[in-house]
Amino acid sequence: MRIIRRCGQVAAVVLAAVLVTATCAVGDNNPNGTVFRAVGWFKGKSEISADQIxxxxxxxxSAIGDGSFALGLWNTYGRATIYYPDINNPFGNPCGVWIQLRNSLINEGIQLDHVQLSYKIKGAQRLQGVVPTRKKFPQACSAFRHDTQFVGARMDPVNSxxxxSDSGAPNVVFIEMLPLVQPELFDCLxxxxxxxxxxxxVSLSLIVHATAFGTSDNGDSFQSNTIAYSLNxxxxxxxxxxxxGEICDPTTPFNSCVDVCQSGTCSQSGVPCDPVSNPCPAGLCTAQDIPAECVCVF
Structure with a gap:
């Protein structure tokens, strides 16, 4: 056993594998996120309905583990995909997406500066013949393959x-990634x-890699480990x-836009009806590959 003195702390180090949960600062040295760690993706508790979010x-x-979501390339149940997450869209994960960051330094806080995002399409090579691809991303969309969100938050020392912070722990913060995916990227895809x-x-798996950057109280720069989010x-x-995610489909062998008369009103079109004398009219399902695809029109 040998004794190592760092940052005014005395640590007994056994020359074998040991697990250290609180670490003193070593500038620009963050192996596997042991000092400045991106823990993962989370969201808060939510109450979501058609009327309120x-x-x-x-x-x-209270944090709920997150990390993946699915929505339509054009829309979900008729609600347009504009950006993600969409705080105004009940089908657009309005209460996500949050990244948890943790500081394990003793006696030193870390000031978060920015989060760097990069994107790729899982399995993009399979579609290389119809969509030219480079680095697992459409070449035409290369201008949107990286994004940076500048955010300010402080993580106090682990022994503070x-x-x-409002996270419930002095050395932990939750940062909302809003948006995680910009409208311009959706448009290009x-x-x-x-x-x-x-x-x-039948789907594109958009993988988002996030890496956080911060500076400790004594001026050392830290880069967190990288974590991935999957948007289907x-x-x-x-x-x-x-x-x-669809209301109907235009190529079903039956009309998938059948309205139902409930209490004198058609449930989808909202027009007055009577089950016997004035039944609800059938609608038409919009074609694919348009913004309002797979939506009933009455």
Missing amino acids: KCEIPTIS TTTT RTEYVGRASSLF LRHSCGNGRVDD
């Missing part, structure tokens, strides 16, 4: 007795992939069945 900011005790037959692919973009309209 209520979200809680996640804390150590006071805190500036639609330009490249929409129009391809749903038999070629559905492309199933026109395949002959009504899938999750």
Whole structure:
């Protein structure tokens, strides 16, 4: 055993594998996120309905693990995919997405500066013949392959007795990534992939890699470990069945836009009706590969 003195602390180090949960600062040295760690993706508790969206900011005790989501490339149940997460869209994960960051330094806080995002399409090479790809991303969308969100938050030392964080722990913060995916990236992906037959692919798996950057109280720069988020973009309209996220499908062997008369009003069109004398009219399902695809029109 040998004794090593760092940062005014005395640590007994056994020359064998040991697990250290609190670490003193070593500038620009953060192996596997042991000092400045991106713990993962989370969201807060929520109450979501067609009328209102209520979200809680996640804390150590209430955070719900996240990391993946699915929505339509054009829309979900008729609600347009504009950006992600969409705080105004009940189908757009309005209460996510939050990244948890943790400081394990003793006696030193870390000031978060920015989070760097990079994107790729899982399995992009499979579609290389119809969509030219480089580094697992459409070449035409290369300008949107990276993004940076500048955010300010402080993580106090792990041994701090006071805190500036609302997370429930002085050395932990939750940062909302809003948006995680910009409208321009969605527009470019639609330009490249929409129009391809749903038999070629039924979804795009957009992988988002996030890395946080911060500075400790003594001026050392730290880069966190990188964590990944998966956003599954559905492309199933026109395949002959009504899938999750769709109101109807224009190629089903039956009319999937049948309205129902309930208490004198058609449930979808809202027009007056009578089950016997004035039944609800059948609607038409919009075609695929347009913004309002797989939506009933009455």
